Every structure is written in C-alpha cells, then in structure tokens.
Amino acid sequence: MFQTELIGHLHPLIVHLPIGILIFAYIMMILQQFRKIDMNAAIDLALLLGTISSVIACIAGWFLVQSGDYETEAIFKHQWTGISTAILGVLAYFLKNHRWILATATIICLTIAGHFGGNLTHGEGYLFASQNKTSTPIDTTKIASFENIDTTQSINHAAVRKSFVYRDKIIPILKTKCYNCHSASKKKGGLRLDSEDFIKKGGKTGRIVSVGNPNQSILFTHLILPENDDKHMPPKGKMQLTRNEISTIYSWIKRGASFVEEVESTSNEKASNLVIQNTQISPESISDIPIAEKEYIKNNESKLLTSNIEAVSLSVLEKLNQQNIRITYLGNGSNYISANFVNVRNYQPSLLNDLESIHNQLVNLRLSNQPVNDDAIEKIANFKNLTKLNLENTAITDASLEHLKTLPSLEQLNLYGTKITDSGLQVLAKYPSLKVVYLWQTKVSKSGIEQLKKASPKLQIETGEFQFAKPDTNKMIK
Template sequence: MLPTELIGRFHPLIVHLPIGILLFAFAMMVFQRIRKIDIEVVIGFALFSGALCSVAACVAGWILAQSGEYDAALVAKHQWTGIATTAMAALAFALKRFRWILMTSTVILLTLAGHYGGNLTHGEDYLFPKKKTAQRVNIPNLDSLQIAELASTTAGQTANTENGAVPQTVERKTFIYQDYVVPILENKCYSCHSATKMKGGLRLDTEAFIKKGGKNGSILSPGNPNASSIFSCLLLPADDDKHMPPKGKPQLSEQEIAALHFWIKKGASFQEQIETITIGAGSNPTALAIPSLKLAELPKAPSADSLVAKGSLNASINRSSQEASILSTPVGAATPTALTQLQQNNIIISDFGQGSNYLMANFVNVKKYSSSLLDDLNNINKQLLRIRLSNQPVQDDDLKKLAGFKSLTWLNLEKTNISDAGLAHLQNLPNLEQLNLYGTNITDRGLPALTQCVHLKTLYLWQTKVSPQGVEQLKKAMPQLQIVMGGFQFAKPDSMGPGKKELPSGNKQALK
C-alpha cells in the first residue's frame, strides 16, 4: 500500500478529532456565558487545535476520495462542507469579536459534513432506515398470468389424474435474479457496493456492473458458484480479509446463501426464464423451493488467490425471426458516454452476447421514473431491440418517444398507466414482435391500432379491459397473432387426446 493511500485510510479516524474538539469548544463557550467565568484561554486553545485537526482531516479525506470508490456528487458535498467547517473554525479562533456567530455556523456545518460522511460510509438511509421486507424462501415458478387460473383448477387436475388422466404440461416463468437475488444484494451488499460507495471498484446494483466485476476482475462464473467470488467469498472464515460481508456487517443467512448458489448454478441469468413443467398427481405447480443448503454441506471455499473468476456471461436469448434478422446485420457500438448516462439513472443495459452491439434496456431498478429517461434512450436508438418498462408510471404521451425506435422488437408495458390512446403511437414500430400490456387500461377500442404492427406475434392482454369479442376481432385481422389472456383449463381424458388442452368458451384465443 502506498503511503498516500495509508494516509487516506486514516481519514475516518482523524475526522473524529476535530468533531470532538470543536464541539467541546462550543460547549465551553456556553459554559462560560452561563457561569460568568473567564476561560478564554481554554476556548482559544480548543479552537486552534480543532481547526488544525480539521485541516489534517480534509487532507486525508481528499486522498481517500481519489480512490474512486465513492459517489462523486456525495463526496463533493461532504468535501466542501468539511472545508467550510475548517474555515469557520479558523475564523472563530482569529476573530474573537464574532466568535459566537462563527462558532454557531461551524457547528451547523460540522453537523452537515458529518451527515454526508455518514451517508458515504453507511448508505443514504443510515439515519432513517427504510423498512426491510421479509425475505421469501420459495421461488414462484409460474408467471403471474398463469398462477391465478392454476390455483382455481388444481383441484380438478388432481381428480382427473387420479382417474387415469395423462399428466399435463404448462409453461412457467421465473425471474430468480429480480425476485430473490436483488433483495439479498440490496439488504446485505449495496451499502458498500452501489452508486454511493464502490469498495474495490465493485458495484452490485445493476446487471452491467455485476458482469463487469471490480478491480480484481470478474466475480461471476455462470454455472460454477465456487469459481464465482460473489458467492465463494461468503464461505471464507469470518476473520478472513476477503470474507463478505465484512466482519461486523449483517451476514447472509443459510437460505440467502443457498439462493445465490441456486441462481449461479442455474446459469446466473438476469432474464426471465421460460420452461415447461409437468403437472401430475401430488404436484404443486405454484411452488418450487430453493434447495435447502447447509453451510457444512458446501465445498470448502477456495483460497483468496483463486477467487477471481474467469469468463463472461453469455445469456441464452430466445430470438424471434425479425430480431434474428436484425441481429445478423452489423451495427456500430453505442458510445461509452451514452451507456454511462443510462447506467447512472439505474437503467439496466444488457447485450445479446457473442460480441453483439445490440442492446436491451430494463427499467426495473429505476426508483424515480420520468419521461425524460426515454429521451436518453435515443442515444442508443440504432442498437436498442428490447425495452422493459413494467411497473413504471408510464403515460400515453411517453409512448410518442418510442415511435422512432424502428428496430424495437420487444416492448413490456406491464402494469403501466397507458390506455387506448397510447397504442396509436406503437403502430409505427415496423419490427415489433412481442408486446406485453398485462394489467393496463387497454380496451377493445385500442386494439385496431395494433393491426399496423404487421410482425406482431405475441400479445399479452391478461387483466386488461379487453373483451372476448374484441380479441376475436383482432384475431380475424391478425390470424398469426398469439394472444395471451391467461384463462385456460385442462381437458377431461374422455374428450381430448393425451397432452391436449381445451380453452374455455370465449377464451380459445388465449393460447396458440
């Protein structure tokens, strides 16, 4: 470690000296006024010592800030309030006539500087922590489009199976990363590895930064938890310098460690997973627990020198025909400036692997959505193929900004505020193949606009205000379109052949 780096690391220790000394000086001033005694010598010495220690703290703090491990904007606030505190303390020592005003200002600035320093060290919610939600331990494997209907038909399925029916199959969706990995990282890792604080140059608050790794390289090896330092560091002895979270911080439970192991073992996907499951006698289609994993059962953690994982994540992408055609056409890479700006707004930007310059944008981590964020996407217009805006307060007028994205193939507007008026802006998307309108205010009146999307293949309309009659009209206009309404039931064995499914009347268009 360089001498300057060592000085910087002493900042958290040094900074407490001026805090205590200056507050002591102010307390002596109050005591002097109340008791009517002369202790100016003590007060002057305390102010001189406090100002001198403040200078030392500022120097050490500036050196520490050069590591780049902290949020630049928050560092600037802490830095300048600290410098102002030092200046006020020095003036209070020199200008005895204005000492009360200057010392009052010093205490106020000292409080602000300390608050910003606490934010840097412990996170922005350290003073008034947000209520943490309880961690779930079971992975819901069925998509929300299917769970409600399955719950209502499970009893009927079991009865049919007992009567000799062939077990049925159904597609399910899981989003292990978003539903389980993100809450673990948020509760146990973000305080040291996020936009505010980046220990070791590592951020864990977005997909792109997890893939990027930190100063020591990659931290993730899909399919191999023991070669992934994001996991293997959890298994090191608590007194090991590489153990995470550090000693004294809240540790992960066995179930949380098991969840991370489960995610990495399955390929460490950042996308929703779609698979087919068989529902037979005694099966529960709505629950699949993360395998129980005791720490004693885990393999011995590798040495600290072998914790750096090699390789990169090549996520499997289900590519449709229009998208495959676009992906086969070379395109220039997006500028680093454009990508950095999006990532600073917590928009997850992912690529399609194998050196492709085409991109996907996911707003799942955006806390304060505004339509101006869509303007930033224009900087990657040529490269952007997929956009996920689910659960954001997207309005109809916001969709005007997407009309110029001619390469867009997938658009997820699940549980947004859009209505029929917004669909008119989507008819200018020539390559749109999948559109998710689940949980929106769409009605039959808005559906005709979608007939202009000639390549549209899959449309999700579960829990909208669209009627079966409106769906039937759209199917007549677009016979190739698969419309998912969410309603289905399994057939009786005496009415259909093995493996067949029958849709309820009025919902036969739900599945293709």
C-alpha cells in the same frame, strides 16, 4: 502509493478529533456566556486544535477519495461541508468579534458533514432506519411486468408465470447486505453490485461471476469463506447472509446468472433451499447434490403444486401489481403463487386484506422489513396453504406465533430480527409441519433454543452461527 492510501484510511479515525474538540469548544463558549467565567484561553486552544485537526481530516479524506472506493458525486456533499467546517473554524479562531455566529455555523456545518459521512459509511437513511424501513424502487425497465399485459387480448399465461429471479430474489439480498459497500455511494475494491452492467464488469480483481459455475464465482465463494478470513464477505461485524440467501445466489449463478426473465422450475426451487444445508459443506460438493433423489423435497409445497386449483383472476393480479406487491407463479402450469412485499414503499395493514382473495393460491409470503404487527398476523393465519412465511425485521411478538400455529402446511418460518422470545419458541413445537425456523438476532436465549430442540428434534433451527469449509481459492477467477 502505499503512504497516500494509509493516510486515506486514517480519515475515519482522524475525523473524530475535530468533531469532539470543536463541540467541546462550543460547550465552553456556552458555559462562559451563562456562568460568566473567563475561558477565552481554553476556547482559543480548543478552536485552534479543532481547526488544525479538521484540516488534517480534510487532507486524509481527499486521499481516501483518490483510492476510487467512492463515487465523486456521492462524496460531493460530505467533502464540501467538511471543507466548509474547516474554513469556518479558522474564521471563528481569528475573528473573535464574530465568534458566536461563526462558531454556531461551524457546529451546524460539522453536523451536516457528519450526517453525509454516516450515509457513506452505513448507507443512505441509516439515521432513521428503524423508523423508516421502506425500500427504494427497483429498476425493472428490462423486465416484463403485469402493466405490459394487454387485457383486451388473449393472455399468454406462460409469460405471466415467469419468475424474475434477479429482480425478486437477488436484488433484495444485494440491497440489504451488499449495497453499503458496493453501490454508487461507495465502490469498495472498485466493485459495484447495484446494476447488471456493474455485476458483469466486476471489480479490481476482475470478474466476480462465472456463468454456470458458482464454484469459480467470487460473488459466491467469498460468501462461504470463514468469517475471520480477510476475503470473507460481508466483512466480520456486518450483517451476514443467511444460508437461504447464499443458496439463492448459488442457484442463480448455476442456472446462468440471468438478469432478465427466467422460468424457475419447481425442482430447482427446492434444490436451492437444500444447497447449503450442511454446515461443513464445501463449494466443490455443492454441485454434486442430487436434486430428484432427495426424498425430503417431496414436502407440502410440492404436493400442492401437483394439485389443481382455480387461477387468480387477471384483475386481482393487476390490482396487486399496482400496489407494488410482486406476484410470481411457482412453476409452469401451476396456479399457486408467491407474494413479495419487497417493493412496497408505504405499507398499510389493508394490503393484507387484498391477499385474502388469493389465500387459496398463496403458498409463499414475504413481508420482510415491513411494519407488520400481531394484528396483521391474525389475518395471515387464515392462509391455509401457506408453506413459507418471511417475517424478517417486522414488529411481531410472541403473540403472532400463537396465531400461526393453526397453519397446517407451514414449513419455513423466518423470524430474523424480530422480538420473539423463549416463550414464543415453546409455541413453535406445536406447529404441525414446521421444518425450518430462522431465529438470528431475536430475543431468544441458548437455553430456549435447546428446549425447542428437545421438543422438536427434527426441526432445523437457524441462528446464524455456522461455518463453511474454506474453498480452493486457486480455482477463483482473477
């Protein structure tokens, strides 16, 4: 068993041999054609070696599939284009009279097989990820939506104000950080995280969620292991979860890991942002954080939630819902709302115009992974009650930060994966209420961050460089 698994694990290494050798053989055929140089012997040798290595790669790939980490349906295209490449290589070697056609077909098939293999390794659509950052629709068949509200009857505002934590918060985290290795295309460790049933089922080691007890839930504890630990997830070198994302998962499990509608109380919302604030915190101590006793919970957002404001009209909510903009209320009895663009597939700048009608009620805005530019940010600068703004992986530059400094209540700003530089950091020091800023994978330097710390000593600056204490693995569910 160990030997077959080892052979399977060698597939990603072996597969590069036929790619390089067969392409090299084809290049020599082109050179021979145009330069009239006799390279038949070298071409024969290259085709022979390339074909042999492609057959070996196919065998190793077959063993890899048997490990169970990949779904048969997902692997089908890569498997058969790979086998076709090997067969065409054999024919190109022996049928010299038809070598040009067969070699060309081999290279085409090799390219397609490589593309499907890349999708399996890096995720669907990886090749054009930078050009197309839109998200696939999220399954909401089990969740009530605005489309189900009968506008001719009296409105149940308590139902409208449900906060769908799993759909709106957990799924986006799993989709961006976990699906590459734990979904239909690849189920590393026998684990899939792309549906409720699979999360409940767990993987080869058993359950990953202990309802109400994140400290004994692998879904949480493996996130906070040291990055050099073999069990740390995501693996070293992959995009890591931010502290807020980890705290969201912790809070979700703590409150019962509900997959359907759940009212998210204001106090718990604040607590989830504080759960993992200490860089050396351990899972055992997280549950001991007192919620109501923390004075810094009383921030601009909590003050807003206690004030009265006119409710957003149902027609406006329905219009936003039709555009896949997710609107959730921030607490029972409150008319302040959060807007999330995670499900927007074809972003247009005009969508922000629709938010202007709710700018007084809008407190949280998430525009991550959308092609939002500096012009769009100029509109957002008019949303005076905004306290949290997520611009992760957008197209903004330092110019946007000049616009946002006029927001009087902005406390959390996520700039992860943007082109912000040290020049922009100096503007952040002028923000009147900013408490937390996320700068991981931006263009800022360490010296720029140090200057910002001096200018705003109370500002919490997140750069992705943190380490958690190792949890007690003896308490994990097996």
